[in-house]
Amino acid sequence: MIGWRESLPEQKTSLSIGGVDPSEQGQREAPGQAANAPALPAGSAVLGQAGVRPAFKWPVRVYWEDTDAGGIVFYANYLKFFERSRTEWLRSLGIEQQKLKNDTGGMFVVLETSLRYLRPARLDDELTVTAFLKEKGRASLIIGQQALLKPEQKIKPEAAVETMHQSLLDLPGAEGQLSGGLQAPVKLAAASVICEGSIRIGWVSSDTLQLRRIPATILDALQATF
Numbered sequence: 001m002i003g004w005r006e007s008l009p010e011q012k013t014s015l016s017i018g019g020v021d022p023s024e025q026g027q028r029e030a031p032g033q034a035a036n037a038p039a040l041p042a043g044s045a046v047l048g049q050a051g052v053r054p055a056f057k058w059p060v061r062v063y064w065e066d067t068d069a070g071g072i073v074f075y076a077n078y079l080k081f082f083e084r085s086r087t088e089w090l091r092s093l094g095i096e097q098q099k100l101k102n103d104t105g106g107m108f109v110v111l112e113t114s115l116r117y118l119r120p121a122r123l124d125d126e127l128t129v130t131a132f133l134k135e136k137g138r139a140s141l142i143i144g145q146q147a148l149l150k151p152e153q154k155i156k157p158e159a160a161v162e163t164m165h166q167s168l169l170d171l172p173g174a175e176g177q178l179s180g181g182l183q184a185p186v187k188l189a190a191a192s193v194i195c196e197g198s199i200r201i202g203w204v205s206s207d208t209l210q211l212r213r214i215p216a217t218i219l220d221a222l223q224a225t226f
Contacts, residue, residue, distance in 0.1 A: 054132075055130040055131065055132040055144075055146075056085065056088070056089035056092060056130060056131045056132065057085075057128050057129070057130050058084060058085035058088050058089070058128070058129045058130075058131070059126065059127070059128060059129075060081050060084065060085075060126075060127040060128075060129050060147070061124070061125075061126055061127075062121055062122065062123055062124060062125045062126075062127065063123070064123060066123075067122070067123055071122060071123065072120035072121065072122055073120065073121040073122070073125075073194075075115075075117060078115060078117070078147055078194075078195045078197075079113065079115070081127065081129045081147055082129060082131070082145045082147070082197070082199060084129070085129035085130065085131045085145065086131045086143055086145065086199065086201075089131040089132075089143075090108075093221045093222065093224075093225070094221055095218055095221055100215075100218075101206050104215055105205060105206055105207065106203055106204065106205055106206060106212055106215065107203070107204060107206050108201045108202065108203055108204075109201065109202055109204050109209070110199060110200070110201055111140060111200045111201060111202045112199075112200040113197060113198075113199050113200075114197050114198050115195060115196070115197035116195065116196050116197060117194075117195050118193050118194060118195065118196070119193075119194055120194070121147070121149065121194045121195075125149060125150075126149075126150045127147050127148060127149060127150070127194065128147075128148045128150060129145065129146070129147050129148070130144075130145060130146045130148065131143055131144070131145050132144050132145075132225065133222055133225050133226050134198060136214075136219065136222060136226060138213050138214065139202055139203055139211045139212065139213055139214060140200055140201060140202040140203070140211075140214075141200070141201050141202075141214070141222070142198055142199070142200050143198065143199045143200075143201065144196075144197075144198055145196065145197055145198070145199060146193055146194075146195065146196040146197075147193075147194045147195040147196070148192045148193055148194060149192045149193075149194055150192070151192060203215070203218075
């Protein structure tokens with residue numbers, strides 16, 4: 001995927017979208033009750049009011065090239081990690097982007113990113129990077145992603161558990177789920193979270209880079225994960 005901002009000048013007014021009403025850009029199908037829940041490591045399920053659904057996982061090793069002068073992973077490199085996991089997640093669903101570009105003349109680009117950095121990863125760390133569908137609309141998708149330290153490498157500070165636990169409580173409808181029996185397992189999983197965020201990707205014409213409706217074949221493949 002290419003970055004939207006790298007391809008088009010910044011536009012503060014509504015885009016003219018061929019075949020798509022500009023007002024539809026902000027209209028997304030109401031997600032399932034579990035849509036805003038984060039992905040969890042090691043056993044890998046996303047908690048939600050309606051139950052659990054699995055998150056795609058992709059392994060990443062931290063190399064010298066990923067770190068900065070401070071010896072930790074450079075913050076922008078988490079976007080690369082998320083890109084790899086997101087691409088392999090789509091591939092696992094039969095959505096191969098080069099083939100789609102050749103067959104349909106369209107492709108996904110990144111429209112917006114929002115990341116939170118909870119603690120550092122370092123050289124030789126083994127990470128698990130997750131991806132799951134949070135929202136889907138006519139021309140764009142919002143993908144939830146996390147970078148997790150593998151369980152056997154869990155960090156020591158107990159304060160990190162409370163930090164992530166509070167971030168989970170901030171999620172809509174999470175307060176009731178994180179009380180009682182579910183509180184302990186969520187805290188255990190949260191100790192491994194390094195970085196988390198949401199990535200919005202849009203479907204555009206590869207020729208004009210204007211937003212288009214996402215092909216039905218893609219939406220059908222995604223529906224089983226939603």
